[in-house]
Amino acid sequence: MLTEFELIKHCFNWPQNNHSIVCAVGDDASIVEVPSGYQLVQSIDTQVADIHFPATAPAQLIAQRALRCAISDLAAMGAKPQAFHLALSLPKNTSQTWLESFSAGLRACANEYSIDLIGGDTTSSPTLVITIQVQGLVPSGKALTRSNANVGDHLWLSDEIGKSAAALESILANPKAFVENRPDVSDSELAAAYYYPQAQIDLGQKLIGLASSAMDISDGLLQDASHIAKASGVCLNFTTADIPISQSAIALHGTDAALEFALCGGDDYQLLFSAPRGVQDALNALGCHCVGQVEKRSSDWVLLDGQPVTNKITGYQHF
């Protein structure tokens, strides 16, 4: 096993892309610049082995997925990725091969999103824990938050949901089985949604000036919807028939289960957002799906076809 310092140099020190990075990996701290007219958007995300991902999944996939999930929070704010810090707690028996695979996955994903690794911390730990802090730039005052949904706005989804949840059972049963481009197309597409969630970075930036509020769906549509509702003091009323349920999930699990995955399953990382009615054409042109509307709240934060859904809000609970 390499020492902590050799490990950082070997696996986590690659050239930077963004001009705003002044000092990256290797000093007490990193240094970045935030250009005039921009604000810095930041989020921190932890993934724990066998809680957020199967510990025996390929290291490359674990790394990719952790970074994608973290970057998704930047998409939800309309930010452009700039840089990230990685805090990696590794069991003492971690092999160099595993680390090199982890590093390769992380780097490929970082390149895809043009986000630079600028610092980190590696420690030993009985449990594999990955914490990623991501940051991005947004024009000052333009970030998409959860608190500005207005009564009368439409509700929108960026794309189909329920794929990751539909894949989870087979992934947990056999974490090493996933290989891209398997002949079994439906299964492969769902597993890809789990391992390679597509952070909606381009769409997020395009939603600035169109959306009134936004968030990414990580814990399930209905549970996450309640956060926008509470932050904005409104009720979100979804129309079941308009929700873009994964066709692969329907093919594999049937309509009822696929709807349940879409409403309550986590790990989708699609965007849920509200927008005034006037921008409907622009949002349709972006491939988004109108799935309901924002209403004045009487007693419930979230409704499905006008009905309470309290018993359906069963997104992931950590405690």
Add this chain to the structure above:
Amino acid sequence: MLTEFELIKHCFNWPQNNHSIVCAVGDDASIVEVPSGYQLVQSIDTQVADIHFPATAPAQLIAQRALRCAISDLAAMGAKPQAFHLALSLPKNTSQTWLESFSAGLRACANEYSIDLIGGDTTSSPTLVITIQVQGLVPSGKALTRSNANVGDHLWLSDEIGKSAAALESILANPKAFVENRPDVSDSELAAAYYYPQAQIDLGQKLIGLASSAMDISDGLLQDASHIAKASGVCLNFTTADIPISQSAIALHGTDAALEFALCGGDDYQLLFSAPRGVQDALNALGCHCVGQVEKRSSDWVLLDGQPVTNKITGYQHF
């Protein structure tokens, strides 16, 4: 146990102090501003139960210490603290009392250093893992790095070292015993150095324009010194007689052991820095200790009284 969302609201949502915080805890991400003429300095630090601290230590002390250790990296760069994110992975049986104590300790420390908690993530985990990302502001181009030590510079320490290491044995033997202001003054002072390391924030900012390179000592003086040496391409030659060894450590453990703690013990969080000879009076006036000089490197990165110290570089190794 509270849910993740109730927990955040209950324990980690307190008013912000810094004007540059636009959006804190509660959205997908935080938003900050970096004033014109400043750069953002950032670091991430992980502490794992029973590796970085005794798991049974009081939660308030665990939290304080984790934040202080993280902030120390800002001091080493000459930055003024602005904000931090907290990623907290908690065993499922964590009590609300423990969390409230953790929160109180964190908040007290955050207030002391005028640093705002602006975001985080709480997850469950078999192991208690605390990751803190800190950030601060530094005038553009003025940050203290490790790479500018010049041959002929003096080497300096901000204060006595070896206290934390001298306290470690008794702390590990009885993690709950530490109470401030114990009659046994020496022991209490050493334990305080472990649990309440003083991040040298004020001094760090004053060193801008005086020091040529700087870092904080977390893994032991000699091991950490090699990082400045390698980054600057020079040799650091320390004078044993000038190293400010903790008097309490000498009183409790004897001179030889106290010297060993000072040279190789971790957790000091004092600053080691180099500075040109012309600023000696200014640094003495700040209470700093001149402990050696920067020399041209022949074969060793670090020397003690001109002699190689390879066998002494036994700072903490994670792997």
